Amino acid sequence: VPDVAPLLESALSGDRAALARAISLVERGGDDARAVGRVVHAKGGGAYTVGITGPPGAGKSTLTDRLITEARASGDQVGVLAVDPTSPFSGGAILGDRVRMQDHAVDDGVFIRSMATRGHLGGLSLATPEVVRVLDAAGFEWVLVETVGVGQVEVEIAGAADTTVVVLNPGAGDGVQAMKAGLLEVADLLVINKADRPGVHELERDLKAMLELDADGGTRPVLRVVATAGDGVPELWQAIVAHRAELERSGALADRRAARVVAELREIVTRRIEARVLDACGSDIGRLRDEVVARRLDPWTAADEVIEAVGLS
């Protein structure tokens, strides 16, 4: 294991360039990533994560930008992780719609990172908590995780935050779409952005009706916001702070975080066993493949043989 200690010492004591390099190490995976992970896991625990998700064009970046300002008003430091699985670009804030967040670029209490990473080692669902852990150890009181896409992985990522904000727009059938995509299930707070447009009453009514079907009986807030003008943003921030306070008071925060640890553990174990299966199969998979192709063997019986070869019979 290489010695990442000097880099991490700089990264965790305010050197933003070192922080960026440490995150890059984590993103690349392998021994360095694990060495960083071990250190930052031990040092973390102070950050509160807020996931922000919703359909493309819902105004998530603008809203995130506004929430940075709200968090900064209390003096807290804010780390932002923008996850976009459809983009080939990773690293600094180079995505087009990240540009406006660069208003915060001169503020040393704000650190913005884009994570794109098709083909990322271990996948985004594993990389995201690892990067969040680095930001946590670096002392950011708030870590905002914005997912740019709207696939299942993005919903899972944003839903794995302490508080999850789902952003929708009026007039676009967003309510039903959000339900179908599983967005309502992960939402702690629902935001109707662009609430100055027609259809806001209908979306609000639909959302409340759908929320009432859930176990909590529709107690989750639905807030109206116009992110571009800043309208409703202080109220949204207060709702996030109130949700946090309630989770802390009730003990639900500790439960959520414990459940996330279990999910992450399972993911790590699965990936590792997958790698072992690929190794163990080696040449034998060629024979099994040919048998299945020739329809002399079915895939499930062939799978039994692979599992035996891995040493799991």
Next chain:
Amino acid sequence: VPDVAPLLESALSGDRAALARAISLVERGGDDARAVGRVVHAKGGGAYTVGITGPPGAGKSTLTDRLITEARASGDQVGVLAVDPTSPFSGGAILGDRVRMQDHAVDDGVFIRSMATRGHLGGLSLATPEVVRVLDAAGFEWVLVETVGVGQVEVEIAGAADTTVVVLNPGAGDGVQAMKAGLLEVADLLVINKADRPGVHELERDLKAMLELDADGGTRPVLRVVATAGDGVPELWQAIVAHRAELERSGALADRRAARVVAELREIVTRRIEARVLDACGSDIGRLRDEVVARRLDPWTAADEVIEAVGLS
């Protein structure tokens, strides 16, 4: 293992209601699914699969509808599987945009099936080849697999066909989006649908430029179609037939199918080992979780312990 033989005998000899029930068994997973899978795997091999994917609203359903007509003109039977991971509905053709395909509902040579299945056992990427296998054994010469969503899973599903058709629209930045989403990598044929709209030249130019960057040097066809009017559809069908002939002539079809068998095998093995990990962890995961939450243990060391517990140390 229950006796699925009578149902399958009906399903594979033209009884469409029995076919629908057999597919439902496969979708539900478990012993019945495996019993069906074993029989249909041994009987299949005659079907040629065409994947149809692209962004929402690109006109994939309309195009699929037109391709059914083309395939039927030669007397071939056509099975259609419409995969929509964002929909909670599965089963018959109950999705809104499937409705128009019901023109073919009275044609016994056409069988249309929607597969929705959030929460599907084993996931859509495993369920799709299993359902395709049933249609194959039932004697459909063509199986069209249309993916309704645009996530990574859908791209993988449509890309796992013998011939993959990617449908894009002019004027929407579809070219760059398709590249980012990995759509170009899986495309054998690119279709510009709604080619009567502005921007068709630009999209065609962009696509050809991006295709030229690839290993095959841009030999993949880019076709213009207006699916609603039927313009260009016969030419698209001929391009599909020509692509099939070329794959068969060169031996690439056999290679593709062998590679798909390997991918499916790996997927089955991984899912099965995952299930075993969940079993093996049992109570121990609680202790490991608590240690990780308390930051006395890091997730990677905890994962080592789980792997040992599964018997894979």
